[in-house]
Amino acid sequence: MAEAGVLETMPRTMTKETELKKELEKLVKTILVEEDYREEVTDEATRILSVLKELKFKKSSKVVDNTVIPEEFICPISKKIMNDPVVLATGQTYDRPFIQRLINEGQRTCPQTQQVISHTFLTPNHLLQEMISKWSKERGVELPKPVVDDDADRVYLKSLLEKMSSSLSDQKEAAKELRLLTKRTPSFRALFSDSTDAIPQLVNPLSPGRANTHPDLQEDLITTIFNLSIHENNKQLIAENPLVIPLLVESVGSGNIETRRNAAAALFSLSSLDSNKLVIGKSGALIPLIGLLEEGHPPAMKDAALAIFNLCLVLENRVRAVQEGAVRVILKKIMDCILVDELLATLAILTSQQEAVQEMGLLGAVPCLLDIIRESGSERSKENCAAILHKICLNDRTKWPAVMEEEKANATLSILAEHGTSRAKRKANGILKILTRAASITHTL
Numbered sequence: 001m002a003e004a005g006v007l008e009t010m011p012r013t014m015t016k017e018t019e020l021k022k023e024l025e026k027l028v029k030t031i032l033v034e035e036d037y038r039e040e041v042t043d044e045a046t047r048i049l050s051v052l053k054e055l056k057f058k059k060s061s062k063v064v065d066n067t068v069i070p071e072e073f074i075c076p077i078s079k080k081i082m083n084d085p086v087v088l089a090t091g092q093t094y095d096r097p098f099i100q101r102l103i104n105e106g107q108r109t110c111p112q113t114q115q116v117i118s119h120t121f122l123t124p125n126h127l128l129q130e131m132i133s134k135w136s137k138e139r140g141v142e143l144p145k146p147v148v149d150d151d152a153d154r155v156y157l158k159s160l161l162e163k164m165s166s167s168l169s170d171q172k173e174a175a176k177e178l179r180l181l182t183k184r185t186p187s188f189r190a191l192f193s194d195s196t197d198a199i200p201q202l203v204n205p206l207s208p209g210r211a212n213t214h215p216d217l218q219e220d221l222i223t224t225i226f227n228l229s230i231h232e233n234n235k236q237l238i239a240e241n242p243l244v245i246p247l248l249v250e251s252v253g254s255g256n257i258e259t260r261r262n263a264a265a266a267l268f269s270l271s272s273l274d275s276n277k278l279v280i281g282k283s284g285a286l287i288p289l290i291g292l293l294e295e296g297h298p299p300a301m302k303d304a305a306l307a308i309f310n311l312c313l314v315l316e317n318r319v320r321a322v323q324e325g326a327v328r329v330i331l332k333k334i335m336d337c338i339l340v341d342e343l344l345a346t347l348a349i350l351t352s353q354q355e356a357v358q359e360m361g362l363l364g365a366v367p368c369l370l371d372i373i374r375e376s377g378s379e380r381s382k383e384n385c386a387a388i389l390h391k392i393c394l395n396d397r398t399k400w401p402a403v404m405e406e407e408k409a410n411a412t413l414s415i416l417a418e419h420g421t422s423r424a425k426r427k428a429n430g431i432l433k434i435l436t437r438a439a440s441i442t443h444t445l
Helices: 006-033 039-059 096-104 126-139 150-165 168-184 186-192 198-203 215-229 234-240 244-253 257-270 274-282 286-295 298-311 315-323 326-335 340-350 354-362 365-375 379-395 397-410 412-419 422-444
Strands: 062-064 067-069 085-087 093-095
Touching: 006 039, 085 096, 085 126, 093 096, 096 150, 150 168, 150 186, 150 198, 168 186, 168 215, 186 198, 186 215, 186 234, 198 215, 198 244, 215 234, 215 244, 215 257, 234 244, 234 257, 234 274, 244 257, 244 274, 244 286, 257 274, 257 286, 257 298, 274 298, 274 315, 286 298, 286 315, 286 326, 298 315, 298 326, 298 340, 315 326, 315 340, 315 354, 326 340, 326 354, 326 365, 340 379, 354 365, 354 379, 365 379, 365 397, 365 412, 379 397, 379 412, 379 422, 397 412, 397 422, 412 422
Parallel strands: none
Antiparallel strands: 062 067, 085 093
16 A cells, blocks of 8 residues: 655665755855856756755655655654554653564653653654544545564563562553453453453552552553453453452442443443353352442443343343343333343343332233334343233232233234234234133133
8 A cells, every 4th residue: 555655765865965065055155255256056956956945855754645644644763654643751752663672671751752751651742643533534544453472462461460569650551551451452352361360460450449549550450351351361360360250340339430331331241251251140249230220320231231131141140130130120221211121131031030010010910011012112121021021910910900901902912912013012912812811801700
């Protein structure tokens, strides 16, 4: 895609520039010394000045697809546009892989200023990265693929994890960097699965029972765990560490809302493995997750709802969820029109528990379910409502009259039995059969 840039022909350019300057010097002397110099001398001097000006501009730029890249977008080491600009201790900006490699090799001076660097921590230059991204999109310029240097990344990861046993300021600094790297760089997430020591080192600053002592540090580390959990090979590794699940459970219940949300998201991500569902359920996670759902912070509620759903795919966790009050909280949210699709799916799973079905009936679920079947535009919601209502009708005949009245007034179930999904049709027909039997029994009596 990229044409050979002018920076790659720098020696040739510098030779030409030197020759032009010498020629210009002769012409200027002629103009200053000789009174009757020819007009062509000034024309030539003007031409050379123009060429020198163009060369200077090209020296400070690089060209990609005939588009001049601003000088500040170019890494001083690689001479290419930066993918991951970071600021060195001296204030100079470089592309991370290239400056990191020099640091890993032992260099402790800034390549541009030659100053000795006071520390090796690299600060992301978010503003410059946004500028580069915006510039490339506006001009249709495809940025080069990021350079992946696994050896350099391993060394850097090791140095960051070592800071987790250092001073509080070092811990906070390293935690912010780990949060950023694990969010943006899949290859960096994968490095954790190569070491059994990485996870214990990561959570070292968080003491069980006092995880929120330093809320900003807690947020960055819990978010890092969430980022790591996205990588499939990390899921079991994280869950097997005896400290991580308890720390996540604690953080769902205590910490700022971002920490609590990301802890719930991490539990949801980890619970995609069936073996982890049991471990998380036994850890007492459902109590704070149900509490977070009930509290009502919109982004956090969804993460909590998804985690509860995943955990309840295992029978043991359904029993726990019902015992911890999940039915009441979930039904209240549905009645308030909050996360209806997601929560109906969980409520449908919980109907495998007799206690849950009875509780739904007592809490007024039937009118709510019938309203959703009649009014909702979501086929998924209608289907789950029919499944829940079918269970209630099988277990509690006192709810039949209300369902009969709805059917007489609006033919709600008949319409669903004709136009719903295959599962919805099956459940609606099942309810209609129950109502038909009930009517015939009443008629006989």
